[in-house]
Amino acid sequence: MKELEEKIRKEGRVLPGTILKVDSFLNHLVDVALFSEMGKRFAEEFKAESITKVLTVEASGIALASIAAQFFPNSPRVLYAKKSRALNQDSNVYSTPVFSFTHNKQYLMTVDKQYLLPTDRILIIDDFLANGGAVNGLLRLCEQAGATVCGIGIAIEKGFMGGGDRFRSEGHHLCSLAVVDAMNDGEIVFRQ
Amino acid sequence: MKELEEKIRKEGRVLPGTILKVDSFLNHLVDVALFSEMGKRFAEEFKAESITKVLTVEASGIALASIAAQFFPNSPRVLYAKKSRALNQDSNVYSTPVFSFTHNKQYLMTVDKQYLLPTDRILIIDDFLANGGAVNGLLRLCEQAGATVCGIGIAIEKGFMGGGDRFRSEGHHLCSLAVVDAMNDGEIVFRQ
Numbered sequence: 001m002k003e004l005e006e007k008i009r010k011e012g013r014v015l016p017g018t019i020l021k022v023d024s025f026l027n028h029l030v031d032v033a034l035f036s037e038m039g040k041r042f043a044e045e046f047k048a049e050s051i052t053k054v055l056t057v058e059a060s061g062i063a064l065a066s067i068a069a070q071f072f073p074n075s076p077r078v079l080y081a082k083k084s085r086a087l088n089q090d091s092n093v094y095s096t097p098v099f100s101f102t103h104n105k106q107y108l109m110t111v112d113k114q115y116l117l118p119t120d121r122i123l124i125i126d127d128f129l130a131n132g133g134a135v136n137g138l139l140r141l142c143e144q145a146g147a148t149v150c151g152i153g154i155a156i157e158k159g160f161m162g163g164g165d166r167f168r169s170e171g172h173h174l175c176s177l178a179v180v181d182a183m184n185d186g187e188i189v190f191r192q
Numbered sequence: 193m194k195e196l197e198e199k200i201r202k203e204g205r206v207l208p209g210t211i212l213k214v215d216s217f218l219n220h221l222v223d224v225a226l227f228s229e230m231g232k233r234f235a236e237e238f239k240a241e242s243i244t245k246v247l248t249v250e251a252s253g254i255a256l257a258s259i260a261a262q263f264f265p266n267s268p269r270v271l272y273a274k275k276s277r278a279l280n281q282d283s284n285v286y287s288t289p290v291f292s293f294t295h296n297k298q299y300l301m302t303v304d305k306q307y308l309l310p311t312d313r314i315l316i317i318d319d320f321l322a323n324g325g326a327v328n329g330l331l332r333l334c335e336q337a338g339a340t341v342c343g344i345g346i347a348i349e350k351g352f353m354g355g356g357d358r359f360r361s362e363g364h365h366l367c368s369l370a371v372v373d374a375m376n377d378g379e380i381v382f383r384q
Contacts, residue, residue, distance in 0.1 A: 029245075029307045030270040032261045053221075059250035063258040063270065069224045070259070078222040078255065084295065103276065115221045 001041055001177040004155065005190050007034060008178055014186045018158070026155060027060040027127050032067065038177055039068030042125065042153040045175045047073070049150040051123045055116070055142070057081040057109060057134050064155060065125040076123070079115050081141060083107045094144040098137040101130065109137040111145075118146035129154040129176060132163025156180065159191050193233055193369040196347065197382050199226060200370055206378045210350070218347060219252040219319050224259065230369055231260030234317065234345040237367045239265070241342040243315045247308070247334070249273040249301060249326050256347060257317040268315070271307050273333060275299045286336040290329040293322065301329040303337075310338035321346040321368060324355025348372065351383050 013021040025031035051072050056065035058080050065078045084107065093110040100107060116122075124138045135152060142149050150173065157164040157176035160183075167174050179191035205213040217223035243264050248257035250272050257270045276299065285302040292299060308314075316330045327344060334341050342365065349356040349368035352375075359366050371383035 023304065024307070025269075028272065028274070028304060030258060030261075030272070032258060032270060033267045035258065036262065058252075059254060059272070059274075062251060062254040063272075066222060066224060066227070066255040066258050067262070069222075070228065075225045077217075078224060080220065080222070080251070080255075082220070082251075112215065112220060115216070 001038065003034065003037060004178045007031070008156065008180070009188060012188060014183045014188065018160075018183060020156070020158065020180060020183060020188070022156065030063045032063075035064055035067040036071075038064060038155055039071045041177060042068045042123070042175065043071035046123055046151045046153065046173075049123065050074075050121050051076045051150060052119070052121045053116075053123075054078045054125055055081070055111075055122050055138055056125050057138060058083055060128070061126040061134075064127050068125055068153065072123075079111060081109045081111045081138060083109060094141045096137045096140040096144075098133050100133065109134075109141065111141050113145070116141060116145040116147055120145070120147040121150050122147050123151050123153060124149060125153045127155045129157040129163050130161040132161075132166060135163065135167065151175065153177075193230065195226065195229060196370045199223070200348065200372070201380060204380060206375045206380065210352075210375060212348070212350065212372060212375060212380070214348065222255045224255075227256055227259040228263075230256060230347055231263045233369060234260045234315070234367065235263035238315055238343045238345065238365075241315065242266075242313055243268045243342060244311070244313045245308075245315075245339075246270045246317055247273070247303075247314050247330055248317050249330060250275055252320070253318040253326075256319050260317055260345065264315075271303060273301045273303045273330060275301060286333045288329045288332040288336075290325050292325065301326075301333065303333050305337070308333060308337040308339055312337070312339040314339050314341050316341060316344045317346075318344075319347045321349040321355050322353040324353075324358060327355065327359065343367065345369075 095110040152174045154176040159179040159181040182189040287302040346368040351371040351373040374381040
């Protein structure tokens with residue numbers, strides 16, 4: 001998506017350790033108008049899939065999932081998996097361990113069983129896809145629930161990290177709006 | 193807001209310890225259509241305020257803030273304060289300690305200094321207001337930045353916890369879409 005690529009070129013910062021910092025519009029400050037355009041793009045891509053729920057994980061996936069869900073037919077609800085346990089959370093959850101490179105620690109990703117059903121047709125949405133740990137966790141939760149995963153929508157995929165290509169080779173319908181294939185000396189190269 | 197009160201009556205569960213569980217539509221599963229109506233209500237309430245940014249805190253405030261921001265003039269961006277430090281986060285942050293009763297622990301609420309400016313006219317949005325710890329943290333961050341807080345928009349206020357009335361007595365323009373004044377034997381009483 002050209003608009004997103006231009007935004008990344010303009011505002012993205014490449015930091016040591018293959019970090020692409022895009023918190024001026026994606027995951028700290030949120031450019032809501034750009035998110036609307038991204039949401040419409042996902043709705044177009046997955047319009048044939050009769051999505052019943054959009055699944056993401058807290059915290060940075062929530063804004064994109066919530067805005068995107070508005071553009072789908074039949075008002076799919078957004079379900080966000082949790083990373084930490086609240087005192088008032090039911091113990092009746094699906095769960096899977098996920099390692100976060102951004103925070104350098106493992107967490108337990110959970111969703112309440114009553115909200116993820118065998119009849120659900122799921123679109124997974126997240127802001128970033130690198131090695132694929134978070135998306136893999138969401139796929140495992142859907143597997144536990146017996147829900148059907150109809151697609152994966154990502155804003156920015158770090159193509160050189162391999163997660164995206166692994167999901168494609170497994171047959172998933174993955175739509176990444178911008179795929180960064182290299183960050184050489186601060187220059188960002190997008191996949192064509 | 194009648195629609196929200198009806199939803200709380202229908203789907204809310206009162207648990208021991210004055211817990212009101214509304215995760216079937218507010219803070220785990222998200223009813224996007226209802227959130228749109230809440231967002232429009234905030235836009236109407238604060239339309240005269242020339243809001244430049246909508247400020248919230250991860251994770252459960254993000255969906256409401258993002259959807260609400262779409263209905264304001266001049267596309268205000270959403271800024272969400274963080275509760276835990278990512279490895280790629282700048283150290284140049286405003287910060288304040290906040291105690292979470294939901295998780296029974298203290299955390300450091302932060303925003304990057306470059307995204308909260310003295311020229312900003314801020315609308316604070318959150319899904320829940322009880323004793324007011326999270327909103328108070330957001331107010332402190334705005335104070336540190338010299339930003340102007342023009343209003344506070346809340347989905348559900350637990351009126352009997354006192355946080356909301358304290359902010360009102362301090363002169364804040366607080367709009368809570370549903371105020372729960374009592375939860376007696378499981379019966380929910382709304383403020384008129």
